Structures are given as structure tokens and as C-alpha cells.
Amino acid sequence: MDKKDKILKDCKKDKYALFxxxxxxxxxxxxxxxxxxxxxxxxxxxxVKAQRDDFEKEIMVFFNNDCSRGANITIPFKERVxxxxxxxxxxSKLTRTVNVIKKLKDNSLLGDNTDGVGLIYDLKKKNFIKxxxxxxxxxxxxxxxxxxxxxxxxxxxxxxxxxxxIKRAELLVKMFKHLGDxxxxxxxxxxxxxxxxxxxxxxxSCSMNNIVPxxxxxxxxxxxxxxxxxxxxxxxxxxxxxxxxxxxxLSDGKGMLIAQAAYSYFFWYNMxxxxxxxxxxxxxx
Ligand code: NAP
Numbered sequence: 710m711d712k713k714d715k716i717l718k719d720c721k722k723d724k725y726a727l728f729x730x731x732x733x734x735x736x737x738x739x740x741x742x743x744x745x746x747x748x749x750x751x752x753x754x755x756x757v758k759a760q761r762d763d764f765e766k767e768i769m770v771f772f773n774n775d776c777s778r779g780a781n782i783t784i785p786f787k788e789r790v791x792x793x794x795x796x797x798x799x800x801s802k803l804t805r806t807v808n809v810i811k812k813l814k815d816n817s818l819l820g821d822n823t824d825g826v827g828l829i830y831d832l833k834k835k836n837f838i839k840x841x842x843x844x845x846x847x848x849x850x851x852x853x854x855x856x857x858x859x860x861x862x863x864x865x866x867x868x869x870x871x872x873x874x875i876k877r878a879e880l881l882v883k884m885f886k887h888l889g890d891x892x893x894x895x896x897x898x899x900x901x902x903x904x905x906x907x908x909x910x911x912x913x914s915c916s917m918n919n920i921v922p923x924x925x926x927x928x929x930x931x932x933x934x935x936x937x938x939x940x941x942x943x944x945x946x947x948x949x950x951x952x953x954x955x956x957x958x959l960s961d962g963k964g965m966l967i968a969q970a971a972y973s974y975f976f977w978y979n980m981x982x983x984x985x986x987x988x989x990x991x992x993x994x
Contacts, residue, residue, distance in 0.1 A: 720776035723752040725977075728768065728790075729783030732756040737781060739991050740970045744982040752778070759786065768793045772812055779811045779977045781970075787822075787851045794820035803858045805884070806851055809973040821976050824852060825859030827969025828910075828938070835960055837908060837934040842866045845894070845906040847922045847947075848913035849877040852938050856912065857881060861889035869894040869902070871924055873913075896923075905930040909951070911937040916945035926954040938962040942992075963988050 727737050733756065741754045759767045764786055771777050782790045787806040791797065794807060795817035801807050807820035832838040844860060846853055849872035860866040867890040872878040878893045885891050894902060906928050913922045916939035929935065935951035940961040944952065948959045967987045975981045 722776065723750075723778040724755075724771075724774060724776045725752055725779050725781075726755045726757050726771055726777075727781045727783060728757045728759045728764070728771075728786060730758050730760070730785065732758050732783065735783070736966065736991055737970060740967060740987065741974065743987060743990050744971070744974050747982055748978070748980055750978065761785075764789060765793055772810075772816075772818060777812060779809065779973075781973060782808050782810065784851065787855070791820060794818045796820070798822075800825065800858070803888075804855050806855050808855070808969065809976055811977055821973075822855050823969040823972035823976065824855035824965070825857075826972050827967075828856045828936075828965045829859045829863055830968035830972075831960070831962075831964035832908075832934075832936065834964065835934075835958075837936060837958065837960065838864055838866070839907070840864055842907040843869075845869050845871060845909045845924070845928060847871050847909065847911045847924060849874070849881050850912065850914070853912040854881060854884075856910070856938075857885050857891065858888055861885060861891060865889060866908075868892070869906070871896075871899075871922075873922070899925060903927045905933050907932070908934045908936065911935075911939070911945075911947040914939070916941070916947050919946045921946050921950045926950075929954045929956050931955050931957050934958045934960075936960050936962070938965060940966060963992060967991065 727735055738754045787808055790807045796819045798821040801820045801822045804822050806822050808824055809821050811819045813819055844866045870878040871894045882891055915922045916937055929951055933956050935956045937945045937947045939945050940963040945961055967984050971982050971984045
């Protein structure tokens with residue numbers, strides 16, 4: 710048995726952690742505990758509220774522990790953590806973001822992003838997306854960055870981006886235009902696009918503060934699917950706005966949260982959990 714195999718054997722539990730700030734509200738421990746019971750794999754999963762100045766150091770300390778195997782990364786570190794990884798999957802190279810890390814046998818770190826595939830999984834399950842859907846994405850932050858390539862590549866969607874800070878939207882168009890049809894919807898030119906979208910995705914953090922990003926109600930009709938990446942026990946502020954303006958098909962981001970975790974689990978263990986009832990288990994118990 711070589712030294713590495715002996716260390717792996719001596720670890721009573723594999724160590725995983727979520728790094729972010731804030732993290733105390735996170736449901737990830739509950740989700741992974743549910744997956745672990747299914748596969749009878751016992752691992753520890755802790756929450757690390759990383760400080761902005763110390764984030765890279767905290768990642769290093771965690772992965773220097775012989776028993777650490779992997780980590781999830783959340784707001785606001787998904788972009789910064791790219792520099793902590795020795796290798797990136799193609800998805801992470803494309804999005805330049807990482808939400809999950811795996812320690813490889815030689816102790817190097819491989820980063821991946823499962824947000825995009827997690828979103829697509831949930832949109833497909835809910836029949837919210839069809840090939841070539843015309844999609845409005847509100848927001849141009851880390852989450853928007855993580856989901857755009859999946860929508861362009863997997864579904865050939867046409868994407869319109871609307872963001873409070875136009876420069877950030879321009880940056881995303883520059884990053885992803887080689888993958889398909891993506892353009893900015895400028896506030897001054899909105900009136901030239903007075904038609905409902907097939908799908909509107911709220912990738913801003915507005916619902917966290919119970920507000921709605923500015924966009925005209927004529928973008929919504931009864932056929933428009935409205936999806937908020939944010940999730941809550943009640944309808945989010947964005948979903949309430951959409952409902953009040955005629956939308957019928959509404960969803961928050963609970964399903965995406967579960968699906969991105971399932972893809973992270975698959976990345977670590979090469980096994981995909983059955984997530985058909987995980988939303989109920991995690992949110993209703
Ligand atoms: P982020 O990088 O901080 O980006 C925030 C975005 O929201 C930016 O586009 C920002 O616009 C916009 N915004 C913030 N306040 C606004 C306001 N008052 N009016 C208009 N726009 C505003 O955050 P993120 O990581 O992208 O996360 C965004 C949301 O997605 C969060 O609610 C997060 O919880 C959710 N999320 C959910 C999942 C899931 O699994 N369900 C996964 C990832 C993220 P500016 O560029 O102008 O600042």
C-alpha cells in the first residue's frame with residue numbers, strides 16, 4: 710500500500726466543506742446528508758464562512774488536510790477560486806467559474822461548475838425549455854456566467870441579457886458570443902422589443918431583498934416560463950411580479966439547487982443520486 714492509499718484508509722471520514730460568505734443559511738449539508746444515506750457513504754460536510762482577505766489561505770489549509778476530498782464554493786468566491794485550482798473542466802474553462810472542487814490522487818485540485826447543468830436539468834424536468842427558446846436573462850453576475858453556455862450549447866437558445874450595469878452584460882456577451890446567439894437588451898432600446906419571451910430567468914440577487922429588477926411587463930404573457938434562481942418558502946418577489954402580469958408557469962431555484970448538488974456528488978463519487986423527491990425531503994422536513 711503506498712503512502713497515499715494508507716492515508717485514505719486511515720481517514721475515518723472523507724472531509725468536504727462549503728466555502729462562501731454568508732453560508733449559515735445553506736441547505737447543502739442537508740442535501741448531501743440525504744445523498745449519503747442513499748449510497749451509504751459517510752462523509753463530513755462543514756460550512757466555512759470565509760473572509761474576503763483570507764479566502765485563498767482558507768482553501769489551502771482545508772485541502773492540506775489529508776482527509777479532505779472536495780469542496781463547494783458559493784457567493785462571492787466562484788470566480789476567485791478559479792486561481793486556486795490546478796486544473797479546470799471544460800465547463801469551468803468556459804464559464805471561468807467554479808462551484809465544486811475535487812482533490813485528485815496527486816493532491817492537485819480540479820475545479821468544475823455544475824450550476825449550468827443543474828439549471829438545465831430542472832428546466833427540462835419542468836418542461837420550461839425547448840430547443841431554440843428565446844430567453845431573457847436578468848442579471849450578469851456569477852450565476853448568469855455559470856448558466857449561459859449550457860443554454861447556448863445544449864439548447865441553441867437565443868439569449869437577451871438585461872443588467873443594471875451594462876458593462877458587466879457586455880463582458881458576458883464578449884465571453885460567450887462564439888457559442889451562439891447572445892446580445893444585450895439596452896434599457897433605451899427596450900421599446901423595440903415589445904414581445905413576450907419564451908423563458909425569463911432572474912439571475913439577479915434582487916429577490917434576496919424582496920425587490921424586482923426593472924423590466925417591462927410586456928415581456929410576459931401566459932405562455933412565458935418564469936424562473937427565479939433564488940428560492941424561498943413563499944413566491945419570490947420576481948415570481949409574484951410575473952404572476953401579477955399574467956404568467957402561469959413559475960418556478961424558483963430549489964430544483965436547480967438540488968440538481969447542481971447532485972452533479973457535484975457525481976463529480977466526487979461518480980454516482981448520480983436519485984433526486985426525484987429530494988426537494989420534498991430537504992424543504993418539507
Ligand atoms: P452576483 O454575482 O452578486 O450578481 C448579482 C446580480 O444581481 C448582478 O447582475 C447585479 O447587477 C444584480 N443586482 C443586484 N442588485 C440589484 C438591484 N437592486 N437591481 C438590479 N440588479 C441588481 O450574484 P450571483 O452569484 O450571480 O447570484 C445571483 C442569484 O442567483 C442569487 O439570488 C443566488 O442566490 C442565486 N443562485 C441560485 C443558485 C441555485 O442553485 N438555485 C445557484 C447560484 C446562484 P449589477 O451587475 O448591476 O451589480
